[in-house]
Amino acid sequence: MTAQRPVIAFYDERMLDHAPDLDAPFLPGRLDRRVRDMLATIPAQWRYPECPGRLQAIYNLLQQQLVAGVDFESGMAATREQLARVHTSTYLEHIFSLRGKNAWLDMDTTAVSSGSVDAAEVAAGTAIAAVEAVLEGRASSAFALVRPPGHHAESVRARGFCLFNNIAVAAAHAQAALGCQRVLIIDWDVHHGNGTQEIFHADENVLFFDIHRAAPFYPGSGALEDTGVGLGEGSTVNVPLPGGSGDTAILKAFKEILVPAADYFRPDLVLVSAGFDAHRFDLAMNVSHDGFAALTAIVQELADHHCSGRLAMVLEGGYNLESLSQGVRTVLQVLAGKNADEPQECGMAEVEAAIKFHRSAFVLE
Numbered sequence: 001m002t003a004q005r006p007v008i009a010f011y012d013e014r015m016l017d018h019a020p021d022l023d024a025p026f027l028p029g030r031l032d033r034r035v036r037d038m039l040a041t042i043p044a045q046w047r048y049p050e051c052p053g054r055l056q057a058i059y060n061l062l063q064q065q066l067v068a069g070v071d072f073e074s075g076m077a078a079t080r081e082q083l084a085r086v087h088t089s090t091y092l093e094h095i096f097s098l099r100g101k102n103a104w105l106d107m108d109t110t111a112v113s114s115g116s117v118d119a120a121e122v123a124a125g126t127a128i129a130a131v132e133a134v135l136e137g138r139a140s141s142a143f144a145l146v147r148p149p150g151h152h153a154e155s156v157r158a159r160g161f162c163l164f165n166n167i168a169v170a171a172a173h174a175q176a177a178l179g180c181q182r183v184l185i186i187d188w189d190v191h192h193g194n195g196t197q198e199i200f201h202a203d204e205n206v207l208f209f210d211i212h213r214a215a216p217f218y219p220g221s222g223a224l225e226d227t228g229v230g231l232g233e234g235s236t237v238n239v240p241l242p243g244g245s246g247d248t249a250i251l252k253a254f255k256e257i258l259v260p261a262a263d264y265f266r267p268d269l270v271l272v273s274a275g276f277d278a279h280r281f282d283l284a285m286n287v288s289h290d291g292f293a294a295l296t297a298i299v300q301e302l303a304d305h306h307c308s309g310r311l312a313m314v315l316e317g318g319y320n321l322e323s324l325s326q327g328v329r330t331v332l333q334v335l336a337g338k339n340a341d342e343p344q345e346c347g348m349a350e351v352e353a354a355i356k357f358h359r360s361a362f363v364l365e
């Protein structure tokens with residue numbers, strides 16, 4: 001066990017008020033008709049998967065099984081000015097006009113309920129609060145437990161259950177208000193962070209590293225050859241992987257692509273779009289809890305090496321409530337100072353124990 005490091009986890013109940021309910025009447029119009037027609041072709045009843053229970057499961061587990069060194073703080077709402085650093089005014093006006101309403105935002109089933117716009121402002125503001133806590137030195141690292149998630153939201157488009165791009169808002173705030181020049185954003189959610197990439201595609205001061213399941217998996221972007229444009233050419237690093245990829249592949253990519261890229265870039269701040277849907281229980285990839293712990297240790301070491309440990313994580317996806325909540329707890333343990341174990345092939349320890357247990361049955365005394 002290494003020395004304990006103070007960590008702040010940010011949680012705010014206002015984010016539970018984002019709860020699209022398909023049985024409620026939505027704003028009528030073309031988008032409503034088209035989404036409903038599309039959902040009618042799905043044989044099972046479709047429910048909005050990005051639900052309030054996700055945050056509640058995380059919070060409940062962290063209350064039941066406290067992690068030493070982790071304190072909780074509540075979040076705050078982002079201001080219009082803070083959101084406008086990465087979203088256009090037209091887009092913000094549109095989202096604000098939906099306050100208090102049920103409406104579809106995009107064909108890929110992104111929707112709002114009456115409390116969603118307030119919740120989304122709190123999600124983005126809480127990502128900012130996490131960054132401020134780290135830059136003020138109040139914590140060694142911070143984790144913003146937020147929803148709706150953010151990394152699919154583009155400057156002018158809500159997508160993939162995301163309204164405002166929380167991590168982009170936090171990165172832009174660090175640059176505009178907190179004196180950071182170069183921000184490294186690491187996205188280990190199983191889906192490509194198309195929104196974060198779009199927002200910083202031409203920005204040489206944000207290095208965006210994204211490891212994800214390759215197209216045609218949602219959202220279909222994040223090709224290897226997509227490395228940024230204009231002055232940002234070279235500052236987007238995509239690592240698309242096939243479905244089922246696990247700890248060994250992801251850790252190798254972190255060690256042999258992310259680490260040298262970060263050493264070259266020399267960030268002032270490290271941010272992580274921390275989704276937990278790459279865990280094997282979410283059925284898209286094959287990452288284990290030990291795998292997430294090992295990724296966290298690498299990222300923490302990068303932050304220690306380049307920017308006095310300044311590291312903030314922002315929750316993205318993760319839909320299996322057991323692996324989501326355990327995953328967050330595992331990451332918090334490493335942030336708070338626990339050593340990360342080297343991931344082992346799942347089941348090997350149990351097989352060893354089973355061998356010992358059964359062997360005597362087949363051996364003559």
Ligand SMILES: [Zn+2]
Pocket residue numbers: 189190191275277316317318
């Ligand atoms: Zn995801």
